[in-house]
Amino acid sequence: MSGLRILVPIKRVIDYTPQVKPRVNRAQTAVETANVKHSMNPFDELSIEEAVRLRERKATPVEEIVAISAGPAKAQDILRTAMAMGADRSIHVQVDEKDALEPLGVAKLLKKVVDEQKSNLVILGKQSIDDDAGQTGQMLAGLLNWPQATQASKVEVEGEKVTVTREVDGGVETLRTKLPMVITTDLRLNEPRYASLPNIMKAKKKPLEKKTLKDYGLDAAPRLKTVKVTDPPQRQGGVKVEDVDGMIGKLKELGAL
Amino acid sequence: MAVPSRFVAPMRRASAVARLSSPLRHCRPGFQARWTGNTSATSEPHQQDAKGTVKGGAAPAKTVKFTSDSYPEIQRDSKFAKITQEHVDHFKGILGSESAVIDGVSQDATDDIEPFNSDWMRKFRGHAKLVLKPSTTEEVSKILKYCNDNMLAVVPQGGNTGLVGGSVPVFDEIVINLSKMNQIRSFDEVSGILVADAGVILEVADNFLAEKGSIFPLDLGAKGSCQIGGNVATNAGGLRLLRYGSLHGNVLGIEAVLPDGTIVDDLSKLRKNNTGYDLKHLFIGGEGTIGIITGISIICPQRSPAVNVAYFGLESFEQAQKAFTEAKSHLSEILSAFEMMDGRTQKIIQKVAGTKLPLEGDYPFYCLIETSGSNADHDSEKLQNFLEHVMETEIVQDGVLAQDQTQIQELWACREGITECLGHWGGVYKYDLSIPISRMYDLVNDVRDRFTEAGLLGDDESFPVVDVVGYGHMGDSNLHLNVPVRRFDKKVEKMIEPYVYEWVANEKGSISAEHGLGVTKRPYVGYSKSETMIRLMKQIKDSFDPNGIMNPYKYL
Numbered sequence: 001m002s003g004l005r006i007l008v009p010i011k012r013v014i015d016y017t018p019q020v021k022p023r024v025n026r027a028q029t030a031v032e033t034a035n036v037k038h039s040m041n042p043f044d045e046l047s048i049e050e051a052v053r054l055r056e057r058k059a060t061p062v063e064e065i066v067a068i069s070a071g072p073a074k075a076q077d078i079l080r081t082a083m084a085m086g087a088d089r090s091i092h093v094q095v096d097e098k099d100a101l102e103p104l105g106v107a108k109l110l111k112k113v114v115d116e117q118k119s120n121l122v123i124l125g126k127q128s129i130d131d132d133a134g135q136t137g138q139m140l141a142g143l144l145n146w147p148q149a150t151q152a153s154k155v156e157v158e159g160e161k162v163t164v165t166r167e168v169d170g171g172v173e174t175l176r177t178k179l180p181m182v183i184t185t186d187l188r189l190n191e192p193r194y195a196s197l198p199n200i201m202k203a204k205k206k207p208l209e210k211k212t213l214k215d216y217g218l219d220a221a222p223r224l225k226t227v228k229v230t231d232p233p234q235r236q237g238g239v240k241v242e243d244v245d246g247m248i249g250k251l252k253e254l255g256a257l
Numbered sequence: 258m259a260v261p262s263r264f265v266a267p268m269r270r271a272s273a274v275a276r277l278s279s280p281l282r283h284c285r286p287g288f289q290a291r292w293t294g295n296t297s298a299t300s301e302p303h304q305q306d307a308k309g310t311v312k313g314g315a316a317p318a319k320t321v322k323f324t325s326d327s328y329p330e331i332q333r334d335s336k337f338a339k340i341t342q343e344h345v346d347h348f349k350g351i352l353g354s355e356s357a358v359i360d361g362v363s364q365d366a367t368d369d370i371e372p373f374n375s376d377w378m379r380k381f382r383g384h385a386k387l388v389l390k391p392s393t394t395e396e397v398s399k400i401l402k403y404c405n406d407n408m409l410a411v412v413p414q415g416g417n418t419g420l421v422g423g424s425v426p427v428f429d430e431i432v433i434n435l436s437k438m439n440q441i442r443s444f445d446e447v448s449g450i451l452v453a454d455a456g457v458i459l460e461v462a463d464n465f466l467a468e469k470g471s472i473f474p475l476d477l478g479a480k481g482s483c484q485i486g487g488n489v490a491t492n493a494g495g496l497r498l499l500r501y502g503s504l505h506g507n508v509l510g511i512e513a514v515l516p517d518g519t520i521v522d523d524l525s526k527l528r529k530n531n532t533g534y535d536l537k538h539l540f541i542g543g544e545g546t547i548g549i550i551t552g553i554s555i556i557c558p559q560r561s562p563a564v565n566v567a568y569f570g571l572e573s574f575e576q577a578q579k580a581f582t583e584a585k586s587h588l589s590e591i592l593s594a595f596e597m598m599d600g601r602t603q604k605i606i607q608k609v610a611g612t613k614l615p616l617e618g619d620y621p622f623y624c625l626i627e628t629s630g631s632n633a634d635h636d637s638e639k640l641q642n643f644l645e646h647v648m649e650t651e652i653v654q655d656g657v658l659a660q661d662q663t664q665i666q667e668l669w670a671c672r673e674g675i676t677e678c679l680g681h682w683g684g685v686y687k688y689d690l691s692i693p694i695s696r697m698y699d700l701v702n703d704v705r706d707r708f709t710e711a712g713l714l715g716d717d718e719s720f721p722v723v724d725v726v727g728y729g730h731m732g733d734s735n736l737h738l739n740v741p742v743r744r745f746d747k748k749v750e751k752m753i754e755p756y757v758y759e760w761v762a763n764e765k766g767s768i769s770a771e772h773g774l775g776v777t778k779r780p781y782v783g784y785s786k787s788e789t790m791i792r793l794m795k796q797i798k799d800s801f802d803p804n805g806i807m808n809p810y811k812y813l
Binding site: 015016017037198243 | 354355356569613615645648653655656657658662663666
């Protein structure tokens with residue numbers, strides 16, 4: 001074996017911050033995404049970071065780190081981010097927001113890309129924070145018929161041997177397998193780096209290949225139908241009382257005393 | 258995405274991760290502690306206990322030293338009457354509601370009064386026995402008239418987040434707390450003019466405005482506690498000053514009550530009004546010495562939908578100045594903050610909070626730049642040009658750029674977390690100074706040299722001084738000179754005071770840029786104001802408050 005050829009699939013999602021409150025659209029079919037801040041799925045940042053660290057550790061040579069994202073044109077932003085963090089090049093598969101892929105669609109696409117890129121290790125987030133399906137990694141492993149280690153909290157590669165530690169209820173579980181394989185990342189795997197300005201500039205010159213689903217001969221017609229999307233029930237506002245007596249009265253009124 | 262395709266702003270987004278796994282990263286100098294951020298200045302290290310040793314962390318309430326003990330030169334003025342039961346009954350009559358009077362005269366209410374008697378830094382503590390919480394301007398008027406007639410001294414109090422001891426009593430002054438006056442009176446969406454009670458909390462006002470697409474033209478670390486009336490009374494500066502200017506420019510009108518009970522209704526909603534002396538300016542920064550502000554009208558700009566923050570490492574203070582000049586020319590109207598932190602502050606954050614700094618290498622200076630604009634594409638194009646320029650010309654050695662709110666907060670934490678982390682060793686001598694920008698950092702070096710020469714600064718316990726650091730609002734030429742110390746030591750104090758004040762006076766700077774005078778800066782006004790100015794100020798004070806009942810022992 002010559003070295004690792006790592007594929008890192010990443011997704012552009014609504015930014016995870018308390019300042020961005022996702023809203024359900026009027027038709028109750030989806031969450032409003034227009035004019036909402038987006039960024040890279042945090043689990044995918046861990047994937048990129050881990051790939052870069054594998055290269056830095058030099059235990060097993062890393063030939064190439066390729067980032068891929070399927071989504072609207074803006075998905076190129078997060079690909080540039082990935083390249084600034086250390087990916088060598090990236091592939092953008094143009095998919096309009098209205099035709100967003102389901103996990104199976106993504107897994108099928110990734111299988112094609114793995115074949116095309118001759119990847120022998122796929123590191124992907126255990127889930128995306130928008131759909132929370134948590135299926136893509138497993139489906140991809142199934143389609144490729146590769147071993148998989150999900151929710152990794154530690155990854156060690158020695159030659160062809162890969163040891164993955166996972167945090168499970170009541171302890172840790174250590175898996176050992178051989179390349180090629182699929183790994184999904186969990187929060188405690190690493191702490192993603194900041195991309196520095198010089199690396200941001202270098203990333204602009206790294207190759208970004210534009211593709212379509214057609215190039216991969218894929219039909220990604222949805223199989224699932226979203227019936228309805230609704231907000232969680234609104235929290236009831238509190239009541240202000242003037243003093244202690246008022247509070248006791250209120251508590252009695254509510255039957256709490 | 259905040260920063261679209263032309264200039265991609267990739268960066269670590271650990272916060273998303275951090276929030277999901279918060280137990281792992283509980284010690285970030287983050288927004289949790291924001292209210293302690295950025296505002297700082299006073300001349301003594303604190304949290305001392307009775308033995309005079311300095312402790313870190315929160316000391317029990319009982320250990321806060323009385324201001325009258327820390328400043329033995331301040332004596333209670335015998336012209337003021339002592340509060341009697343009769344006074345208390347009268348106030349109860351005025352205010353009606355039980356909860357509006359905290360009465361420590363007829364009963365022991367020490368625990369209830371304690372939060373109003375001492376400040377959040379646990380540095381100042383008064384002997385007040387009575388707290389009044391009026392709900393209307395008329396009630397304030399009745400209270401003050403009665404106090405004035407009976408020679409009862411008062412302390413107006415907002416959120417009590419000040420740094421110079423201005424909002425807590427020194428002796429037995431009556432605390433008039435404005436927290437019950439917390440209504441937003443009106444907001445004109447076309448003109449952007451907000452009229453609100455003085456006791457509205459800054460963050461509440463800002464959140465209210467956010468829903469209307471506007472922004473309060475003031476932002477500071479204590480926003481979750483401080484009140485807009487107090488902000489105006491202390492002429493608070495803060496983070497948005499570079500962009501929106503000072504409160505003297507933004508406050509359009511004021512409603513205030515004079516000591517004799519007169520209600521000054523100058524709640525103007527006019528941007529232009531050249532009809533005589535503009536008296537509201539006396540209340541802005543008046544620190545409650547001539548009257549109590551009960552309401553304000555203020556012009557609020559449009560909230561910028563596109564905000565970007567960048568963080569740089571630089572080789573020298575000269576480069577930081579160049580970066581500031583370049584930022585002004587490249588970013589012009591979208592530049593909303595330009596903050597400077599020296600490398601020592603960043604190392605201290607790293608050491609104390611245990612966080613990873615945004616940049617790999619060490620640099621003697623760091624800058625934080627914020628832009629706010631209406632069009633993300635337009636802003637990022639400008640930023641791209643700016644960043645490329647400063648990198649290519651090697652003004653900036655390295656840097657990162659935030660691309661969303663979470664990262665913005667993380668980078669801001671590198672600036673706002675400083676205050677909290679400096680307190681780690683025990684006490685901090687803090688100075689908030691206006692100094693011409695080219696000389697800004699020289700003071701920090703000079704003070705550090707003094708301590709080094711005197712053998713007071715070092716790495717182990719035998720040295721009282723931990724370090725001498727500088728940071729601040731570079732865009733406003735406002736330096737925060739901070740000296741973290743292991744213990745309170747007169748030798749240390751003698752090395753800095755009056756040295757710092759003399760140094761600043763020589764540069765024609767100000768000994769208090771944004772924190773005010775209060776108790777701590779009162780003896781030093783002369784370093785920044787001439788005798789004539791001080792005399793005129795005293796005349797103003799006397800004409801508004803002939804009995805001197807308003808916030809005595811402070812300001813002048």
